[in-house]
Amino acid sequence: MTAIAPLLSDPYRQTFDAFMAQRCEPGFISRLRHAAFARFEMIGWPTRRQEAWRFTDLDAVQALNLSCPSDALLDAAALPALETPTHRLVFVNGRLVPGLSSVRGLPERAMVAGFSQILPDHSAFIEPVFDSLPGLQSHPFAALNTAFWEDGAFIYLPRTAVIEQPIHLVFYATGGDMAIYPRLLLLLEERAQATVVVEYRGQGRALNAPLAELQLGEGATLHYHQVQEESPQAFHLGGIRVQQFRASQTQLHLFSSGGQLARTDLEVLLDGEQAGCLVNGLTLGQENQTGDYHLRIDHAQPHGTSEQVFKSVLDGESRSVFDGMIHVRKHAQKTDARQTSRNLLLSRHAQAHANPRLEILADDVKCGHGSSTGFLDPDAEFYLRARGIPRDQARALLVHAFAKDSLTRIALTPLRERLDQVLATRLALDSLEGN
Amino acid sequence: MLEIRNLYATVEGREILNGINLIIRPGETHAIMGPNGSGKSTLANVIAGRDGYVVTDGEIRFDGKNLLEMDPETRACEGLFLAFQYPVEIPGVANLYFLKAAVNAVRKYRGESSVDAMDFWDLVHERMELVKMDESMLKRSVNEGFSGGEKKRNEVFQMAVLQPRFAVLDETDSGLDIDALKVVADGVNALRSPERGFLVITHYQRLLDYIVPDYVHVLVNGRIARSGGKELAVELEQQGYALYNEEPGRARRAT
Numbered sequence: 001m002t003a004i005a006p007l008l009s010d011p012y013r014q015t016f017d018a019f020m021a022q023r024c025e026p027g028f029i030s031r032l033r034h035a036a037f038a039r040f041e042m043i044g045w046p047t048r049r050q051e052a053w054r055f056t057d058l059d060a061v062q063a064l065n066l067s068c069p070s071d072a073l074l075d076a077a078a079l080p081a082l083e084t085p086t087h088r089l090v091f092v093n094g095r096l097v098p099g100l101s102s103v104r105g106l107p108e109r110a111m112v113a114g115f116s117q118i119l120p121d122h123s124a125f126i127e128p129v130f131d132s133l134p135g136l137q138s139h140p141f142a143a144l145n146t147a148f149w150e151d152g153a154f155i156y157l158p159r160t161a162v163i164e165q166p167i168h169l170v171f172y173a174t175g176g177d178m179a180i181y182p183r184l185l186l187l188l189e190e191r192a193q194a195t196v197v198v199e200y201r202g203q204g205r206a207l208n209a210p211l212a213e214l215q216l217g218e219g220a221t222l223h224y225h226q227v228q229e230e231s232p233q234a235f236h237l238g239g240i241r242v243q244q245f246r247a248s249q250t251q252l253h254l255f256s257s258g259g260q261l262a263r264t265d266l267e268v269l270l271d272g273e274q275a276g277c278l279v280n281g282l283t284l285g286q287e288n289q290t291g292d293y294h295l296r297i298d299h300a301q302p303h304g305t306s307e308q309v310f311k312s313v314l315d316g317e318s319r320s321v322f323d324g325m326i327h328v329r330k331h332a333q334k335t336d337a338r339q340t341s342r343n344l345l346l347s348r349h350a351q352a353h354a355n356p357r358l359e360i361l362a363d364d365v366k367c368g369h370g371s372s373t374g375f376l377d378p379d380a381e382f383y384l385r386a387r388g389i390p391r392d393q394a395r396a397l398l399v400h401a402f403a404k405d406s407l408t409r410i411a412l413t414p415l416r417e418r419l420d421q422v423l424a425t426r427l428a429l430d431s432l433e434g435n
Numbered sequence: 436m437l438e439i440r441n442l443y444a445t446v447e448g449r450e451i452l453n454g455i456n457l458i459i460r461p462g463e464t465h466a467i468m469g470p471n472g473s474g475k476s477t478l479a480n481v482i483a484g485r486d487g488y489v490v491t492d493g494e495i496r497f498d499g500k501n502l503l504e505m506d507p508e509t510r511a512c513e514g515l516f517l518a519f520q521y522p523v524e525i526p527g528v529a530n531l532y533f534l535k536a537a538v539n540a541v542r543k544y545r546g547e548s549s550v551d552a553m554d555f556w557d558l559v560h561e562r563m564e565l566v567k568m569d570e571s572m573l574k575r576s577v578n579e580g581f582s583g584g585e586k587k588r589n590e591v592f593q594m595a596v597l598q599p600r601f602a603v604l605d606e607t608d609s610g611l612d613i614d615a616l617k618v619v620a621d622g623v624n625a626l627r628s629p630e631r632g633f634l635v636i637t638h639y640q641r642l643l644d645y646i647v648p649d650y651v652h653v654l655v656n657g658r659i660a661r662s663g664g665k666e667l668a669v670e671l672e673q674q675g676y677a678l679y680n681e682e683p684g685r686a687r688r689a690t
Contacts, residue, residue: 378486383523383577386483387537387593388511388544397536401527401576 012041019068019148026123032131036146043140055321055353056263056292061235066179066207069093069150076100079170080199080227082414087112088168093206094180095151107161115183116151126154129187133213135241135267135296142239142265145181145211152183152210157192159217166195166412173234175204184212188220188248195223197415200258205233212240216248218272223251225415229422230258232287238264246272246301253410255419256291257284257426263292263321270297270304270332281310282406282419284426285318285350292321299332299362308339311406313399314350323355326369330361339369344376344402346395396427436461436632437482437601442493444481451477453657454493459601462629466643466668467636469654470676475636476520478654479605482634483517484510497601511537512544514600518590518607525577530589533577534559534596541597562595566622583610591622601632608642620645640672655679 016037023030045062046053074092079100082088089112090100096114103112111118119126136142153169171182188194200208208230216222230236236259244250256262268277283291297306312320322341343352356369376398384394403423410416437459444452451474459465469475481488482495484507495502497513505513525533539549563570566588578586587607594602604623608616623646627633635646643651643665651667652659653676660679661667 377523379523380525382485382507383519383525384528384533384537385507386485386511386517386519387533387597388508388540389536390508390540391506393536393540394508397528397533398525401525404527 012037016147026119026127028123028127028130029119033147036131036143039137040140040143040147043138043143046140052294052323055319056261057290061207061237061261064177064205064207066177069095069178069180070176071095072174074100074172074174078172080201080418082166082168082197082418086165086168087163088170089114089153090170090172091151091153091182092172093174093178094149094171094182107157107163109158110161110163111154111156112163112167113154114151115154118154126185129215130185131213133215133241133243134269135243136211136239136265139239139265141209141237142211142241145183145209145239148179149181149183149211152185155184155186155194155196157188157194159190159192161189162193163195166197166415169196169198171198171200171208171210173200173202173204173206173208173230175202175206175231175233177205179207179209182208182210184210186212186214186222188216188222190217191219192217193221195412197225197227197412199227200230200236200238202230202234204231205235206230207235207237209236210238212238214240214242214250216242216244216250216275218246218248220245220248222249223253223411225253225410225412226255226264227415227419228254228256228258228262228264230262232258232260232289234259234262236262236264240264240266242266242268242277244268244270244272244275244277247274248272249276251278251280251409251411254279254281254293256282257422260288261290261292263290263294265294267296268298268306270299270301270306273301274303275301276305277307278409279306279308279310280406280409281308281322282403283310283312283320284403284423285312285314285316285320286426287316287318289316289318290321291318294321294323296325296327297337299326299328299335299337302331302333302335304332305336306338309406309409310341311403312343312352313346313403314343314352315346317347317349319351319353321353321355322371323357324369325357325359326367328360328362328365328367333362333364335362335365335367337365337367341371342402343373344399345373346376346399392428396429399427400424400429436498437634438496440494440496442478442481442495443491444477445489445491446477446487450491451657452481455654455657455659457652457659459632459634461632463650464627464633464635464646464648465650465652466648467634467652467654468638468640468668468671470679471638473654474657475638475654476605477657479517479520479603479634479636482603483507483515508540509544511597511599512541516594516597516599516602518587518594518602518604520605520607520609522578522581522586522590524579524581526579528577529574530577531559531573534593537593537597558596562592565595565625566592567618568592584612584615587611587619588615588622591619595622595626598626600630601634602626603634603636605636606638607635608637608639616642617645640668643668653679
């Protein structure tokens with residue numbers, strides 16, 4: 001197969017046409033691709049003159065000569081372990097690898113599968129819900145994803161279905177300047193419950209621009225974890241859109257320690273009374289990494305709750321961006337919405353940008369936000385050292401203390417413990433047993 | 436074991452210590468008393484090695500070694516302990532975990548293996564009783580939300596676990612009611628031994644009723660203005676520091 005660049009080759013239109021010439025798929029998918037590409041042409045490549053992209057430097061991405069994904073072999077040993085039993089789908093360069101995937105014992109009518117496996121047979125079921133969620137309408141990479149996606153995960157739970165084991169989705173990129181557009185569509189009907197772990201990993205340089213769509217019916221519960229541990233050369237420009245109906249509850253845990261630029265745009269629409277959403281973010285930055293989050297929580301109905309808690313630990317010349325918007329519509333009385341962003345700088349050259357925003361049109365709400373950025377407390381450091389603990393270990397303990405309540409919020413024990421170990425390794429701490 | 440010779444120190448460019456001489460031998464407990472601003476806490480912090488306290492002249496030797504060349508953790512590993520006047524709250528670091536890290540750091544420095552979990556637990560329990568500390572405090576974050584008395588007790592508890600050879604108690608009595616003061620003093624007294632030295636810094640004579648010192652020194656304007664036995668503390672309590680405040684500060688030294 002000749003390498004064609006689905007992005008950035010000039011002109012884009014030819015790239016897209018070449019891509020489409022190879023596709024053989026249901027008509028609705030093609031129509032969505034054309035519409036999305038037309039949208040991308042209208043939106044254009046983002047520039048830093050746009051407020052939403054002011055802190056995101058895309059020059060390095062734009063300079064890449066990106067190629068189409070190709071199949072690659074992956075050793076199962078390279079995959080992160082979660083726990084067994086678990087439902088697992090593994091995608092390499094955006095394509096499902098059935099040999100590394102395993103799903104069994106699902107509740108009746110439930111589905112956890114790759115689109116490539118189910119689209120031919122279930123296209124009538126998927127058509128009305130695919131790319132149907134609101135949000136990220138003017139996001140260029142969401143549009144590119146819809147135009148160029150090849151495969152991804154489809155998760156469907158009928159009403160009252162509960163999947164106890166976590167659903168583990170691993171998206172692995174093998175580098176080679178590929179542009180990869182993984183897709184996820186998750187539908188939970190009334191009172192369904194699921195725990196999902198989405199992991200982005202890889203080696204070498206690639207552009208990974210996933211798009212996840214999550215929809216929760218009345219009273220449904222979702223614990224969603226995004227773990228971004230891509231290679232230090234990788235670019236991650238992802239989108240998540242969430243629609244929640246009455247009394248549904250989401251926890252979105254976003255952990256990021258990889259990539260040279262890792263940005264996630266998240267839009268949550270609380271579209272029913274008493275819907276609630278927790279967004280818990282932890283970013284670890286070092287060297288010249290940028291960890292970048294743009295959130296919009298849209299309270300459309302009364303009695304909704306939302307909490308955004310974002311932390312970053314920044315060493316070297318790394319940067320974090322937190323741009324968080326709470327939007328409360330006029331009708332959404334008794335909304336309780338909170339947002340905090342706390343950043344710990346370990347070096348004089350690290351930077352944290354926090355941009356908390358509130359747009360409140362209702363008059364009977366509780367909304368609050370806070371933001372802080374600072375260095376390690378020298379008094380605490382001295383206190384630990386005065387008890388014999390070496391300087392580096394003292395600093396690592398304090399960093400861990402700062403970051404760990406982000407992990408404490410993760411109920412999924414094996415993942416929490418693994419991320420704690422990632423943190424401990426990053427901090428060169430031998431053991432955190434007992435703390 | 437601790438020899439301070441002709442010690443001069445500045446904080447933020449201000450001269451605080453102006454030529455201190457003090458020798459403390461194993462088994463001795465010395466008290467330093469003095470009015471506010473006389474340099475008591477500066478002396479404690481210089482001994483412990485805190486940043487921002489600049490020694491401009493003189494030396495401190497600890498068992499013959501040059502203490503001022505060591506970083507704070509090395510001093511602690513050599514057997515020095517500072518009970519802080521204002522113990523720092525460290526959210527997110529559990530007391531027990533912190534103690535174990537400290538014990539293991541000292542053991543590593545001495546070339547010993549990490550402490551056995553059961554032995555450590557036994558030691559901690561025994562020492563907790565010494566300062567009448569509740570077990571729940573072990574799981575809490577270091578000093579977080581502790582009352583003033585709990586913080587000071589935690590300092591003495593840490594000292595009891597770490598078993599230093601020389602301890603500086605920086606106004607450990609401040610903010611304590613009489614019951615808490617007795618508990619803290621009992622804890623300190625239990626650790627007194629022929630091998631261990633103490634330097635007790637206090638503003639008030641009250642503490643010295645319970646921790647009876649061998650020597651008392653009066654610190655004024657960064658110098659020891661007078662030294663004597665324990666009866667000197669009583670005299671100070673009666674007469675106050677007014678006598679000493681008349682003494683003019685020492686001339687600035689060229690550095």
